[in-house]
Amino acid sequence: MHFPMLFSPIRIGSLTVKNRIAMPSMGLMYTHDGRMNERFRHFYFERARGGAGLLITGPYAVDKAGGGPVLLGLDEDKFVPDLKEFNREIHAISDAKIACQLFHSGRYSLSFMTGEQCVSASAIPSKLTGETPRALTIEEIEELVGKFASAAVRAREAGFDAVEVLACTGYLLSQFLSPITNIRTDRYGGSLENRMRFPLEVVTAVRRAVGKDFPLLVRVAGNDFMPESHTNREARLFCKALEQAGVDAINVTGGWHETRVPQLTYAVPPGAFVYLARGIKEAVGIPVLASNRLGWPPLAEKTLREGCADMICMGRPLIADPYLPQKALEGRLEDIVPCMGCNEVCFDHVFMGQPVGCMLNPMAGREGEIKLLAAAKPKKVLVAGAGPAGLMAALTAARRGHHVVLFEAAHSPGGQVLLGAATPDKADFARIVDALVRQARSAGVTIRTGVTVDSDLVEAENPDVVVVATGAKPAPAPFPGADHPKVRLAWDILSGRAFVEGKRVVVVGGSATGCETALKIAQEGTLDPETLAFLFLHQAEDVETLRDMATRGTREVTVVDLLPRLASNMARTTRWVLLKDLKTYHVRMVTDAKVTAVTDRGVEIERNGQPEILEADTVVLATGARPCNDLYDTLQAAGRNVLLVGDAKQPRRIVEAIQEGFAAGLEI
Ligand SMILES: Cc1cc2nc3c(=O)[nH]c(=O)nc-3n(C[C@H](O)[C@H](O)[C@H](O)COP(=O)(O)OP(=O)(O)OC[C@H]3O[C@@H](n4cnc5c(N)ncnc54)[C@H](O)[C@@H]3O)c2cc1C
Ligand SMILES: Cc1cc2nc3c(=O)[nH]c(=O)nc-3n(C[C@H](O)[C@H](O)[C@H](O)COP(=O)(O)O)c2cc1C
Numbered sequence: 001m002h003f004p005m006l007f008s009p010i011r012i013g014s015l016t017v018k019n020r021i022a023m024p025s026m027g028l029m030y031t032h033d034g035r036m037n038e039r040f041r042h043f044y045f046e047r048a049r050g051g052a053g054l055l056i057t058g059p060y061a062v063d064k065a066g067g068g069p070v071l072l073g074l075d076e077d078k079f080v081p082d083l084k085e086f087n088r089e090i091h092a093i094s095d096a097k098i099a100c101q102l103f104h105s106g107r108y109s110l111s112f113m114t115g116e117q118c119v120s121a122s123a124i125p126s127k128l129t130g131e132t133p134r135a136l137t138i139e140e141i142e143e144l145v146g147k148f149a150s151a152a153v154r155a156r157e158a159g160f161d162a163v164e165v166l167a168c169t170g171y172l173l174s175q176f177l178s179p180i181t182n183i184r185t186d187r188y189g190g191s192l193e194n195r196m197r198f199p200l201e202v203v204t205a206v207r208r209a210v211g212k213d214f215p216l217l218v219r220v221a222g223n224d225f226m227p228e229s230h231t232n233r234e235a236r237l238f239c240k241a242l243e244q245a246g247v248d249a250i251n252v253t254g255g256w257h258e259t260r261v262p263q264l265t266y267a268v269p270p271g272a273f274v275y276l277a278r279g280i281k282e283a284v285g286i287p288v289l290a291s292n293r294l295g296w297p298p299l300a301e302k303t304l305r306e307g308c309a310d311m312i313c314m315g316r317p318l319i320a321d322p323y324l325p326q327k328a329l330e331g332r333l334e335d336i337v338p339c340m341g342c343n344e345v346c347f348d349h350v351f352m353g354q355p356v357g358c359m360l361n362p363m364a365g366r367e368g369e370i371k372l373l374a375a376a377k378p379k380k381v382l383v384a385g386a387g388p389a390g391l392m393a394a395l396t397a398a399r400r401g402h403h404v405v406l407f408e409a410a411h412s413p414g415g416q417v418l419l420g421a422a423t424p425d426k427a428d429f430a431r432i433v434d435a436l437v438r439q440a441r442s443a444g445v446t447i448r449t450g451v452t453v454d455s456d457l458v459e460a461e462n463p464d465v466v467v468v469a470t471g472a473k474p475a476p477a478p479f480p481g482a483d484h485p486k487v488r489l490a491w492d493i494l495s496g497r498a499f500v501e502g503k504r505v506v507v508v509g510g511s512a513t514g515c516e517t518a519l520k521i522a523q524e525g526t527l528d529p530e531t532l533a534f535l536f537l538h539q540a541e542d543v544e545t546l547r548d549m550a551t552r553g554t555r556e557v558t559v560v561d562l563l564p565r566l567a568s569n570m571a572r573t574t575r576w577v578l579l580k581d582l583k584t585y586h587v588r589m590v591t592d593a594k595v596t597a598v599t600d601r602g603v604e605i606e607r608n609g610q611p612e613i614l615e616a617d618t619v620v621l622a623t624g625a626r627p628c629n630d631l632y633d634t635l636q637a638a639g640r641n642v643l644l645v646g647d648a649k650q651p652r653r654i655v656e657a658i659q660e661g662f663a664a665g666l667e668i
């Protein structure tokens with residue numbers, strides 16, 4: 001058997017789970033009235049079929065002020081019948097177990113959603129929402145304890161196999177635990193014992209309400225990663241107390257929403273937070289779940305074998321590929337669609353109030369809506385361009401039974417994704433290409449690289465349909481001197497076709513590509529992680545010297561942009577990490593500056609109406625992209641049946657390329 005530890009059963013209290021893969025709770029933004037609906041149902045049916053052992057659904061609000069209509073509800077009996085039907089269906093589909101997470105957001109609640117002021121341990125404003133909560137009274141605390149217990153009873157009645165209480169991520173129970181949000185002077189504040197009182201009362205009340213045999217998990221922060229708040233040391237004490245209070249398993253995640261330590265993005269090395277679970281496991285005797293960036297089965301297996309955790313949470317990896325467990329079990333790792341940690345269509349969507357999907361999986365969140373039906377009449381399809389748009393179009397059309405040939409001008413498929421993969425922390429992006437190429441080939445697509453499609457080739461092939469997925473190329477810079485010998489294109493630096501010379505480098509254009517390229521250049525000459533670890537372990541240099549050598553490269557890099565905000569085309573949950581990295585690596589950021597020319601001295605700019613010079617030995621242009629759509633225009637004029645997808649339509653992101661490629665594949 002592949003991954004024998006991962007696929008061995010485990011007991012959580014009275015519950016036996018068939019394997020060690022748990023899908024953790026994820027707010028999906030699929031409801032506006034708190035009710036279970038078709039979208040949720042089909043989303044989870046697919047994950048149940050895909051082979052995960054435990055699906056922790058939710059979050060479910062235990063009370064209105066702590067939830068709002070975009071969360072599923074368990075605060076009233078009216079929600080039970082739909083959930084009962086949902087659980088019946090899940091149990092009929094597979095032998096996966098299903099749990100629900102009980103949730104109260106405390107001071108993270110948004111008053112415009114709940115219609116009332118948020119509540120917390122103390123009236124300390126939230127940086128996340130900008131709102132100031134009202135401190136709960138003792139009577140209200142007691143009432144909330146009862147609400148958690150009532151919600152748990154409803155969960156049991158609805159046929160869930162287990163409940164999980166959320167006590168992390170900076171939500172209500174963590175707000176009571178932490179000294180930075182709890183400055184109460186009554187029995188719920190002050191010492192750690194007092195700060196733990198409310199969460200422990202919740203857990204005790206839930207246990208009493210559901211009975212001793214109903215499985216109960218608690219999700220905790222292994223470290224709040226907030227200055228002056230709990231570290232793994234305090235978390236261990238809390239978990240010991242939870243165990244004594246009758247909890248059956250501890251699900252360990254990382255820090256709060258407000259933390260400045262990245263928790264989810266591709267900047268987090270896979271498995272980086274396993275040590276938090278290990279710390280808890282050393283303190284308790286009940287099963288411990290590890291979480292965050294653990295979607296690669298060999299890493300999950302290693303984590304279990306090394307005794308760092310008993311179960312592995314895979315959240316986004318199962319959004320990207322619901323069948324990951326099944327594929328791992330069969331040893332088909334190369335068929336897995338790998339989550340990139342980009343957050344673009346999942347976590348970012350939560351903050352934008354939009355339904356969760358996936359950059360790579362166009363079916364995610366639309367499982368009940370879209371059917372991949374066989375084509376009534378197989379056609380000959382020619383796809384031009386093997387970036388994500390072309391690969392997805394070819395793959396989808398082939399899966400429907402069409403005869404597809406995909407031509408790529410470059411010597412290997414991938415398009416701009418390979419440039420993205422050359423920027424810091426994004427090497428894994430290349431795996432998107434590998435996965436798509438493999439899937440396309442096994443669906444029967446013929447891929448020919450090193451061939452540029454033109455109208456002659458289309459005439460010769462004479463397909464029924466052409467999909468033009470020819471992507472984008474760098475846009476010309478709108479100022480004199482763009483052809484100066486010291487100028488390079490960011491795309492050429494990233495592809496290795498060009499390199500930087502001299503110490504002073506100015507990157508013109510502060511969108512994501514410009515900033516990522518600036519960061520890559522700023523990292524030149526810094527210590528690589530292996531050398532850093534070697535020097536650290538041998539105490540060859542002191543910590544400050546090591547930090548300096550790890551963050552100060554051989555270049556002095558400046559990035560300059562017309563807009564007041566750099567990387568403004570990035571979403572909220574990844575942008576701050578990139579900006580933080582630029583600062584860490586000493587990149588100078590110049591905003592509100594119009595570039596007027598590149599000269600022998602460097603880059604001439606105008607800022608606040610004043611001319612300035614940014615001296616440079618190399619100037620790197622990242623001034624945007626423009627679509628490559630000449631082929632489309634030509635073929636359309638010739639009366640061909642032609643579809644245009646991805647950046648060739650308009651330069652955007654991978655998600656649009658994948659969605660449009662998928663839609664084209666369905667349309668043919
Ligand atoms: C540095 C960088 C970082 C990025 N990071 C991200 C990110 O983090 N997240 C994100 O969502 N997006 C990112 N993007 C954007 C993303 O990569 C593109 O939006 C996406 O690749 C567009 O896909 P596509 O298939 O439409 O086009 P492309 O990826 O451009 O692929 C088009 C392909 O067509 C080929 N081609 C062109 N003409 C012909 C022809 N006539 N015949 C045959 N082949 C042809 C090209 O060689 C190319 O391989 C990044 C882009 C860059 C440059
Ligand atoms: C869209 C989204 C919503 C989430 N909502 C919750 C939540 O409501 N409760 C919770 O405990 N964790 C939530 N999380 C965190 C996940 O459960 C998980 O810990 C995180 O995604 C890291 O695991 P992964 O790398 O396997 O995705 C959410 C994550 C995402 C991406």
Ligand code: SF4
Nearest residue numbers: 339340342343358359
């Ligand atoms: S959108 Fe990105 S982070 Fe989210 S599941 Fe898909 S690949 Fe993973």
